Every structure is written in C-alpha cells, then in structure tokens.
Amino acid sequence: MTVGSQLKNTLAGLKGAQATIRLYAQQTRHEQSQIAFQEGLIILSEVVASLAGRLQEIELAEPQYKSV
Amino acid sequence: MPVWVDGLLRSLGLFLLVFAAIRILGKKHPVATSPFHFVVYSVVAVMTALLAVNIIPNFDFALAALATWVFLPLLLDYLALHSKALYQLLHGKETIIIKQGKVMEENLKQVRLSGEGLLKGLRAKNVFSVADVEFAVLETSGELSLLLKADKRPVAPHDLEWKVMPQLEPQTVILDGNILHDSLRRLGLTLQWLQTQLECSGVSLENVFLGQVNSAGELYVDLFDDLIQLPNPSVREMVFASLQQAQAELLKYSLSTEDPQSKKQFADDSTKVQQVVEKLRPHLLR
Numbered sequence: 001m002t003v004g005s006q007l008k009n010t011l012a013g014l015k016g017a018q019a020t021i022r023l024y025a026q027q028t029r030h031e032q033s034q035i036a037f038q039e040g041l042i043i044l045s046e047v048v049a050s051l052a053g054r055l056q057e058i059e060l061a062e063p064q065y066k067s068v
Numbered sequence: 069m070p071v072w073v074d075g076l077l078r079s080l081g082l083f084l085l086v087f088a089a090i091r092i093l094g095k096k097h098p099v100a101t102s103p104f105h106f107v108v109y110s111v112v113a114v115m116t117a118l119l120a121v122n123i124i125p126n127f128d129f130a131l132a133a134l135a136t137w138v139f140l141p142l143l144l145d146y147l148a149l150h151s152k153a154l155y156q157l158l159h160g161k162e163t164i165i166i167k168q169g170k171v172m173e174e175n176l177k178q179v180r181l182s183g184e185g186l187l188k189g190l191r192a193k194n195v196f197s198v199a200d201v202e203f204a205v206l207e208t209s210g211e212l213s214l215l216l217k218a219d220k221r222p223v224a225p226h227d228l229e230w231k232v233m234p235q236l237e238p239q240t241v242i243l244d245g246n247i248l249h250d251s252l253r254r255l256g257l258t259l260q261w262l263q264t265q266l267e268c269s270g271v272s273l274e275n276v277f278l279g280q281v282n283s284a285g286e287l288y289v290d291l292f293d294d295l296i297q298l299p300n301p302s303v304r305e306m307v308f309a310s311l312q313q314a315q316a317e318l319l320k321y322s323l324s325t326e327d328p329q330s331k332k333q334f335a336d337d338s339t340k341v342q343q344v345v346e347k348l349r350p351h352l353l354r
Contacts, residue, residue: 003321010317014341017310020303021348027285029255030234033351040344047337051318054330 004058011051018044079120086116089138094145102159102208108141159208166204169217179206190214231350235283242279242289255281262287269298284351308345308352315341 018041025037089112093105115124115134124130148155163179164172165186176186187198189212195201204214225232239251241262252262265287266273278290289298315338322334 006317007321010314010321013310013317014314017307017314020307024284024304024307024351028351029236029283029285032234033284036347036351040348043340043344047318047340050333050337054333057330 002062004055004062007051007055007058011048011055014044014048014051018048075120075122078122082116082120085134086112089134092142093138104158105141108137111137162208163206164204165206165212166198166201166214169199169202171198181206186212225354230354232354233284233351238280238282238288240278240280241287242273242276244278245274245276245292247273255285257281257285271296271298304352308348311341311345311348315345 021037021041021044025034025041028034028037090109093108112134115130115137118124119127119130119134144154144158148158163175165175165179165181166172171186176183181189189206190196190198190201190204193212193214195214195216200216200220202215202217204212207213239255241248241252241255241257247259247262249259252259262279266276266289269287269289271289271291275291275293275296276289277292280288282288284304286303291298318334318338318341322331322338325331325334
C-alpha cells in the first residue's frame with residue numbers, strides 16, 4: 001500500500017467515526033453527553049480537514065500513485 | 069330484609085369504607101412501620117371483622133370507634149410532622165448497636181437483643197463478620213441499618229476515579245407487541261425510527277415482548293421467541309476502537325515521514341484525536 005492509500009484509509013475511518021458520533025450527539029438524551037459529543041466532533045473535523053489537505057499535497061507531489 | 073342481604077350489604081359497605089380508610093392512612097407498609105402503626109392497623113382490621121359478622125350489636129357505636137382509630141392516628145401523624153418530640157413519642161428512637169466498630173452491649177440489653185439476634189440481623193444484610201461493620205443502628209421498625217468500614221464497602225466508579233456517562237431512566241416503547249406512542253413522543257422519536265430499528269435487527273413487532281430505549285438512544289428488545297439470537301451491536305465500542313486506531317495510525321505517519329512540517333502536522337492531529345478519545349471515553353465505553 002502506498003502512503004497515499006494508507007492515509008485515505010485512516011481518513012475514511014475517521015469520517016466513519018465522525019458520522020456515528022454525530023448520530024449519537026443527536027439521539028443521546030443527556031445534555032452532558034450531547035455537549036461532549038459535539039465538542040469531540042469539532043476537534044475531529046479539524047483533524048479530518050488537516051488530513052484531507054495533506055492527502056491532496058501527496059497526490060499533487062506523486063501523481064503516479066494517485067488512487068481513484 | 070332477609071339475613072343474607074343484610075350481611076352482604078354490611079360487608080360491602082365496610083369493605084369500601086375500610087378500603088378508603090387504609091388509603092387515607094398512608095402508603096407505609098404495615099410491617100415496616102412502627103409498632104404504633106401496627107396496632108392501629110390491627111385494631112381497624114379486627115373491628116371491621118367483628119362488625120362484618122355482626123358480633124358488635126350496636127352499629128353506630130362501632131362506626132364511631134372505627135372512625136376514632138382511623139382519624140386519631142392521622143391527626144397524630146400530622147402533628148408529628150411538626151413536632152420532633154411527638155414523633156419520638158410515637159415512633160420511639162433508634163438505638164445505636166455498633167459504634168466505631170465496637171458493639172455497645174448496654175444498648176443491646178436495652179433493646180433486648182441478644183448476640184445471636186445481632187448476628188442474625190447482620191447476616192440478613194449479607195455481613196458475616198462483625199469486624200467489617202463500622203456503625204449499626206437498630207431502627208424503630210426493628211430493622212438493622214449498617215455502615216460498613218471504608219475498605220469493605222463495594223467499589224463505586226467514584227472510588228476508581230472513573231468518569232461515567234450520566235444515565236437517564238430507560239423508557240419502555242414496546243410492551244407485549246404494542247407500541248407505546250406516549251413514551252415515543254416523550255423521547256422525540258417517530259414511528260419510522262422504531263420501524264427502522266426493528267428492521268435493522270430483523271425482528272417483527274409482533275415478536276417483541278418488551279422494547280426499551282436507553283439514555284444513549286439505543287433500542288433493546290426482548291423477544292417472545294427465545295430461540296432467536298439477536299446480534300448485540302456494540303456500536304459505541306466500535307467507534308471508540310476506530311478513534312483509537314486512527315490515533316495510532318497518525319502517530320505512525322508522524323514517525324515515518326521525514327518532512328519536518330508534515331511530521332509536526334501528523335503529531336498534532338494525533339494529539340487532537342487522543343484528546344477526543346479521552347473526552348468521549350466515559351460516553352462511549354461506560
């Protein structure tokens with residue numbers, strides 16, 4: 001596996017976790033949990049954005065490894 | 069009027085009367101309250117029985133006595149709410165049996181409790197060794213209440229310095245195959261949501277004996293057909309695991325890359341995910 005596809009894998013895993021946490025943030029009835037989930041989501045979206053940026057850079061630098 | 073009609077009417081009337089009286093006397097369990105209440109309940113019961121089978125010839129006289137025994141305790145109870153002295157007079161005072169791990173023999177004698185009796189009371193509370201008890205009180209209802217020594221108490225999450233997810237009471241949404249629309253509405257959930265959830269676990273509504281939604285919004289169902297094994301979805305544990313995996317992978321990239329700028333970026337991201345993991349641990353795992 002190239003670095004690019006490894007990164008893509010991690011990114012996908014993070015996005016999946018993000019989606020499930022968003023679901024729990026919606027359906028949890030306790031306010032304290034809701035707040036914790038939402039705060040976690042904010043940090044996660046920062047990480048996802050930074051990782052996506054890095055992935056773009058790699059694909060630009062080594063277009064021969066670009067996966068579809 | 070034939071005798072049997074008289075008896076029927078008498079019993080019926082008394083039944084309703086005593087039913088109302090017991091309701092008024094309160095929610096306390098007759099055995100668990102003070103001896104005073106026990107006597108009151110007994111007198112009311114015996115008097116009603118005697119009245120019902122016509123042993124007391126004068127009906128009005130008996131009714132007056134019955135009313136006294138119902139309303140006087142009520143009045144005393146009400147007064148006892150405001151006066152501590154009266155409360156102690158009515159209910160007695162609890163007696164300290166064990167203090168700082170030592171049995172108070174004089175108090176035992178005072179309440180006429182033998183050593184055997186004390187051991188029996190402790191065993192009823194699942195305590196077999198007197199050495200484990202810090203403090204014990206004989207309540208006026210005759211029950212033994214005790215405080216275990218600090219190192220013998222059951223462990224609570226607080227003792228382990230665990231943060232745990234706050235939990236609300238679960239709401240029952242399905243009972244005997246019927247959807248309880250009221251509690252669904254209280255949760256802000258729709259019928260479609262419930263149907264989707266049931267479809268996901270592959271069961272039909274008719275087969276569900278009981279369905280509860282916990283405070284995380286997850287549905288638990290118990291089926292009539294106990295042979296069907298339901299998948300046990302541990303979605304929250306899986307999310308937690310995938311977060312931890314992402315954190316480890318980011319750390320690995322930061323270690324393996326040689327470009328200093330991206331090294332730092334990956335390390336920062338890994339720390340951030342670690343933060344989320346710690347923040348959500350109580351909500352996802354406990």
